[in-house]
Amino acid sequence: MKFCKKYQEYMQAQEKKKLPEVGFKKLKKILKKCRRDSQSHKPSSQTCPNHCSVCDGTFFPSLLSEMSEIVGCFNQRAQKLLELHLASGFRKYLLWFRGKFHKNHTALIEEGKDLVTYALINATAIRKILKKYDKIHYSKQGQMFKSQVQSMHKEILQSPWLCELMAFHINLRETKVNSRKAPAFFDECSLTFKDGKPSLTCELFDSVKVDIELTCSICLDTVFDPVSLTCGHIFCYICACSAASVSIVDGLKAANPKEKCPLCREGAVYEGAVHLEELNTLLGQSCQEYWEQRLQSERVERIKQIKEHWDSQCRAFIGV
Structure with missing residues (x-):
């Protein structure tokens, strides 16, 4: 046909x-x-x-x-x-x-x-x-x-x-999968690993295959707490904040519109970034050991940035 x-x-x-x-x-x-x-x-x-x-x-x-x-x-x-x-x-x-x-x-x-x-x-x-x-x-x-x-x-x-x-x-x-009343699932979608690098794949028609790489191009690891910029590229949240020159306290919405995507160099891509919660859950369940390690290291970095933020706020408040 x-x-x-x-x-x-x-x-x-x-x-x-x-x-x-x-x-x-x-x-x-x-x-x-x-x-x-x-x-x-x-x-x-x-x-x-x-x-x-x-x-x-x-x-x-x-x-x-x-x-x-x-x-x-x-x-x-x-x-x-x-x-x-x-x-x-x-x-x-x-x-x-x-x-x-x-x-x-x-x-x-x-x-x-x-x-x-x-x-x-x-x-x-x-x-x-x-x-x-x-x-x-x-x-x-x-x-x-x-x-x-x-x-x-x-x-x-x-x-x-x-x-x-x-x-x-x-x-x-x-x-x-073990539920007796489980509805019909979408078997064409899968999480695959090649040389330890994950990607989301889906193929319904011979002419189109979606293959989304899930490696952050900044830290070169599997994306952790992933966000998608409006250009479609996916990064770790903390890496995206670093690329946008903002702290995790201020968040990506505070990014200057002139800041560009590290991959495609397109500007104004941070404010409309989408936090990928379902993908975060999927990777957390599929890469548990790696996830625990990143969770520990990210917690240390987040505490550090929060402390620096409040220290600067206190200094500004007392006029130092």
């Missing part, structure tokens, strides 16, 4: 959820018109010029708008789902009182599974349509557009909530 038909059938099945989608069929028609018009004007040519008003004026704006809606919807739904899952005590009661906690545990798991599938199939659709653009134009503009979209944080595979949902399913699979 061709991917276009497969994608349309999938989105039709999700119609009740009113999820935004890639106008795959519409975008293919734009490219088809581009090729037809080009051939009518230049019989010997099989492609339109590098700067085509048909494509550049319609194709990229349409795709960008659709990608924005898709990633926005995915982030909102995933964040809400994980908020419900992690809620406890009074907060769970409060969410129930507000009408947000209307789903049972099994329903939350199924929704999480559907969201990961939604993210990957749309990532596949976007990749395929951009590849078709480059094939028709004999260009690399499609790949350049994808890089631009990543810098705008509109790439769904960059979303920290995708990483959290994957960890969420692995955690539940490990803790509920």
Whole structure:
């Protein structure tokens, strides 16, 4: 089955959820018109010029708008789902009182599974349509557009909530595996180790495989107390604070917008950083000995930074 038909059938099945989608069929028609018009004007040519008003004026704006809606919807739904899952005590009661906690545990798991599938199939659709653009134009503009979209944080595979949902399913699979009433789990997600280095992997379609490395590029160890910057790169919380030139007391929200990601050198990526709680739980259970060692060393460093913070506050207060 061709991917276009497969994608349309999938989105039709999700119609009740009113999820935004890639106008795959519409975008293919734009490219088809581009090729037809080009051939009518230049019989010997099989492609339109590098700067085509048909494509550049319609194709990229349409795709960008659709990608924005898709990633926005995915982030909102995933964040809400994980908020419900992690809620406890009074907060769970409060969410129930507000009408947000209307789903049972099994329903939350199924929704999480559907969201990961939604993210990957749309990532596949976007990749395929951009590849078709480059094939028709004999260009690399499609790949350049994808890089631009990543810098705008509109790439769904960059979303920290995708990483959290994957960890969420692995955690539940490990803790509920012996339960008689355990719901259907998302077996495609797994935590793998290569040369002692962990990574999250997920593969639903032959053309897209998510492989998220979980090694902090600053300390070169497995990420501890992980946070994802808005550019999508993951670091230890204390390492991210160091890179942003802030203390753990002030936190990443206090970072100067000019501070850049150590990997991609993009600015203003710290304020919107997401603490990956499900991933933290998964790594803590999977790397227990390492986790205990890091916990001890981090505790010493945190106490040191807190003491330095309050000493500076006291000196400022008495005017020294």
